Amino acid sequence: MTTATLHDVRLSGAASDRNYFNDEYGALSWFLTKDHKRIAILYLISVSVLFVIGGFFAMMMRIELLTPEGDLLTSDTYNKFFTMHGVVMIFFFLIPVIPAVLGNFLLPLQIGAKDLAFPKINLLSWYLYMLAAGIGLIVIVTGGVDTGWTFYTPFSTQYSNTHVFGTTFAGFIAGFSSILTGLNFIVTIHRMRAPGLTWYRLPLFVWALYATSIVMLLATPVLAITLVMLMIERTVGVGFFDPALGGDPVLYQHMFWFYSHPAVYIMILPAMGVASDVVAAFTRKKIFGYRFVAFSSLAIAFLGFLVWAHHLFVAGISVYSAMIFAFLTFFVAVPSAIKVFNWTATLYKASVSWQTPMLYIMGFIGLFTIGGVTGLFLASLGLDIHVTDTYFVVAHFHYVMVGGTVMAYLAGIHYWWPKITGRMYPEWWARLAALLVFVGFNLTFFPQFILGYVGMPRRYHAYAPEFQVLNVLSTAGASVLAVGYMLPIFYLIWSIWNGRPAGKNPWGAVGLEWTTSSPPPKENFHETPVVTWEAYDYPGMMKAMGETQHV
Amino acid sequence: MSDMALGNEHHHHHPFLQHHFEDLGQQHEASTLGMWMFLCTEILFFGGVLCAYWVYRVMYPEAWAVGAHLQQTGWGATNTIVLIVSSLTMALAVRAAQLGKRGQQLGFLFATLIFGTAFLVVKGIEYHRHWEEGLFPGSHFHWHEHPELAQKVQLFMCFYWGMTGLHALHMIIGAGLLLWIMWRAYKNHFGPEYYAPVEVMGLYWHFVDIVWIFLFPFLYLIHEVHHG
Numbered sequence: 001m002t003t004a005t006l007h008d009v010r011l012s013g014a015a016s017d018r019n020y021f022n023d024e025y026g027a028l029s030w031f032l033t034k035d036h037k038r039i040a041i042l043y044l045i046s047v048s049v050l051f052v053i054g055g056f057f058a059m060m061m062r063i064e065l066l067t068p069e070g071d072l073l074t075s076d077t078y079n080k081f082f083t084m085h086g087v088v089m090i091f092f093f094l095i096p097v098i099p100a101v102l103g104n105f106l107l108p109l110q111i112g113a114k115d116l117a118f119p120k121i122n123l124l125s126w127y128l129y130m131l132a133a134g135i136g137l138i139v140i141v142t143g144g145v146d147t148g149w150t151f152y153t154p155f156s157t158q159y160s161n162t163h164v165f166g167t168t169f170a171g172f173i174a175g176f177s178s179i180l181t182g183l184n185f186i187v188t189i190h191r192m193r194a195p196g197l198t199w200y201r202l203p204l205f206v207w208a209l210y211a212t213s214i215v216m217l218l219a220t221p222v223l224a225i226t227l228v229m230l231m232i233e234r235t236v237g238v239g240f241f242d243p244a245l246g247g248d249p250v251l252y253q254h255m256f257w258f259y260s261h262p263a264v265y266i267m268i269l270p271a272m273g274v275a276s277d278v279v280a281a282f283t284r285k286k287i288f289g290y291r292f293v294a295f296s297s298l299a300i301a302f303l304g305f306l307v308w309a310h311h312l313f314v315a316g317i318s319v320y321s322a323m324i325f326a327f328l329t330f331f332v333a334v335p336s337a338i339k340v341f342n343w344t345a346t347l348y349k350a351s352v353s354w355q356t357p358m359l360y361i362m363g364f365i366g367l368f369t370i371g372g373v374t375g376l377f378l379a380s381l382g383l384d385i386h387v388t389d390t391y392f393v394v395a396h397f398h399y400v401m402v403g404g405t406v407m408a409y410l411a412g413i414h415y416w417w418p419k420i421t422g423r424m425y426p427e428w429w430a431r432l433a434a435l436l437v438f439v440g441f442n443l444t445f446f447p448q449f450i451l452g453y454v455g456m457p458r459r460y461h462a463y464a465p466e467f468q469v470l471n472v473l474s475t476a477g478a479s480v481l482a483v484g485y486m487l488p489i490f491y492l493i494w495s496i497w498n499g500r501p502a503g504k505n506p507w508g509a510v511g512l513e514w515t516t517s518s519p520p521p522k523e524n525f526h527e528t529p530v531v532t533w534e535a536y537d538y539p540g541m542m543k544a545m546g547e548t549q550h551v
Numbered sequence: 552m553s554d555m556a557l558g559n560e561h562h563h564h565h566p567f568l569q570h571h572f573e574d575l576g577q578q579h580e581a582s583t584l585g586m587w588m589f590l591c592t593e594i595l596f597f598g599g600v601l602c603a604y605w606v607y608r609v610m611y612p613e614a615w616a617v618g619a620h621l622q623q624t625g626w627g628a629t630n631t632i633v634l635i636v637s638s639l640t641m642a643l644a645v646r647a648a649q650l651g652k653r654g655q656q657l658g659f660l661f662a663t664l665i666f667g668t669a670f671l672v673v674k675g676i677e678y679h680r681h682w683e684e685g686l687f688p689g690s691h692f693h694w695h696e697h698p699e700l701a702q703k704v705q706l707f708m709c710f711y712w713g714m715t716g717l718h719a720l721h722m723i724i725g726a727g728l729l730l731w732i733m734w735r736a737y738k739n740h741f742g743p744e745y746y747a748p749v750e751v752m753g754l755y756w757h758f759v760d761i762v763w764i765f766l767f768p769f770l771y772l773i774h775e776v777h778h779g
């Protein structure tokens with residue numbers, strides 16, 4: 001058996017020098033790997049490339065919006081750019097980024113397993129992602145798509161003459177990549193935990209991934225079948241959703257948002273998990289109300305399935321169902337607020353270390369709170385009708401997805417970078433980037449709240465002259481933000497060769513991933529760990545350290 | 552457990568125990584839970600289109616009744632029985648695998664494959680008839696008995712082809728998996744301690760069967776129109 005020979009080879013070498021990077025060499029050892037850590041690296045590279053592509057479209061839009069006239073991009077091109085920005089960022093960056101990069105790398109390490117339950121399926125899900133991304137890129141270079149990332153019918157099925165089929169097909173494939181990741185995580189968390197690692201001893205990142213995986217597993221197939229129906233309607237010409245042929249376009253919106261509202265929780269739940277781990281590590285305290293934080297993830301996943309029609313308040317649903325969906329949407333705020341309060345309570349009277357991951361998480365908590373509270377504004381029927389399809393909505397979901405998910409992702413990638421690469425990132429540069437991201441983000445998106453509130457509609461390349469000042473501010477912010485996002489790409493790559501060696505546990509953090517070497521060996525742990533401590537047992541660890549100092 | 556111990560253990564590991572599992576029990580539980588999770592996804596996948604089907608049934612009850620009348624209940628009922636019997640033989644194949652009875656197992660798997668194929672043949676006959684009658688949606692659609700209902704009946708047929716087509720695709724994939732399992736059974740891979748692939752195959756097969764149990768009444772049997 002190959003595993004036996006690998007073990008034999010490793011036994012002959014110095015065990016401590018061996019890690020997942022130098023265990024095998026050659027392109028095929030990466031492209032055919034079943035190691036969750038290598039697959040995480042494959043994902044890291046691919047989602048970063050797609051982030052840059054999605055960011056390019058965003059930057060072009062912001063430059064167009066410097067002036068009230070539509071002078072840089074024609075309205076058709078602008079339509080394509082905001083569509084492709086949305087499609088790339090949502091399906092190919094935000095959905096996979098934390099689960100498939102950080103989750104893939106860390107889940108087995110955090111639960112003391114050698115790998116995910118289904119390593120081959122894990123690799124398959126990366127290939128599906130790449131296939132989908134490849135189709136997406138072909139669509140982009142052969143003319144793009146202009147429907148908006150929501151593909152609303154009947155425009156997408158009857159009128160748009162852009163690449164709707166290719167884009168929705170790519171979304172369909174990407175969906176299966178996401179489903180397989182979720183399936184793999186659920187089985188892994190249930191069946192692969194190390195001896196002694198009970199559910200209440202799990203890091204909250206694992207709880208968050210568990211809740212995320214449930215949403216991936218149960219919401220994504222509905223998107224898949226909806227996109228299949230859309231593709232059939234577009235090619236065969238029958239009217240699932242076309243009113244001229246007896247179909248109902250509102251049904252499309254129901255089915256689409258049955259996935260796409262929970263999809264927001266696929267993006268934000270893992271971000272909350274990162275926040276919990278980082279807050280504990282940099283305050284050296286147990287997370288206040290651990291069980292509340294854990295179960296609030298499940299509550300958010302559950303409630304997320306009951307609120308989709310708040311995207312249809314102006315689509316012609318009855319006022320009674322609108323009221324019920326508005327009411328249910330308010331409920332999502334409860335578990336979200338539980339998390340924010342518990343992080344805040346953990347921070348209270350703590351001696352906080354202000355390293356980069358913690359800076360990002362402080363940004364995350366603040367920006368997510370603004371994004372969440374403006375979500376409540378939008379759930380309120382009257383106000384929603386006032387700001388529907390304005391920049392207020394754009395600002396709201398960017399606060400959640402960019403201020404929330406991307407900030408937490410950056411926190412996580414810095415926090416676990418020493419584990420992933422065995423090297424420290426340069427702290428000064430990283431703090432500078434964190435500052436630029438925070439300032440740039442707020443300068444970009446805060447003016448958009450005002451713009452939307454005073455009536456600037458989204459999705460136009462031209463606008464009334466009185467909106468110009470705020471738009472210029474927003475574009476200036478986007479430039480700062482772009483620099484803030486580019487910096488880590490350079491200094492993180494630089495640090496792989498030039499960073500200070502990190503050692504096992506540079507943060508003095510609690511958690512199984514910090515008990516193995518950095519980078520970890522191929523099989524993660526030389527011995528299967530046995531867990532006898534609670535999650536985030538920083539008090540216990542400090543006490544133990546105190547005792548060893550006395551000796 | 553040291554590395555040395557791990558290395559030695561490999562000598563008496565079961566040949567089908569993957570290296571990242573502690574033992575066959577853990578591997579078995581992971582496989583079956585994985586399939587159950589996959590079936591949850593499948594429920595939502597079929598559930599989405601069934602939900603759309605139901606919305607239009609409420610909107611267009613007459614057209615839906617006419618659409619169900621266009622199906623030949625005899626063929627549908629035959630296929631329902633064929634699939635239920637195939638589920639029985641599949642369950643018996645799992646049992647035979649657990650008991651390590653290779654001959655019985657191969658026999659039951661083969662029977663399952665035959666019934667599955669029979670289902671697809673019957674479905675093919677029905678598809679052929681519908682095609683001849685102009686009941687394939689799109690430009691090919693020619694059905695003029697009730698011109699005022701034609702568009703909605705076409706929508707019904709669209710659901711019919713879509714849902715039964717998706718189901719038939721699952722049957723074809725299932726038949727492919729059956730061939731693979733049969734090959735492994737022929738190689739004598741399964742026995743009392745290792746039979747997870749057969750069990751997982753069984754779960755999938757029963758699920759595809761159950762999907763049909765829903766499709767049959769929805770597409771063939773609901774003739775009644777309730778005016779409320």
Ligand SMILES: [Cu+2]
Nearest residue numbers: 261308310311
């Ligand atoms: Cu929503």
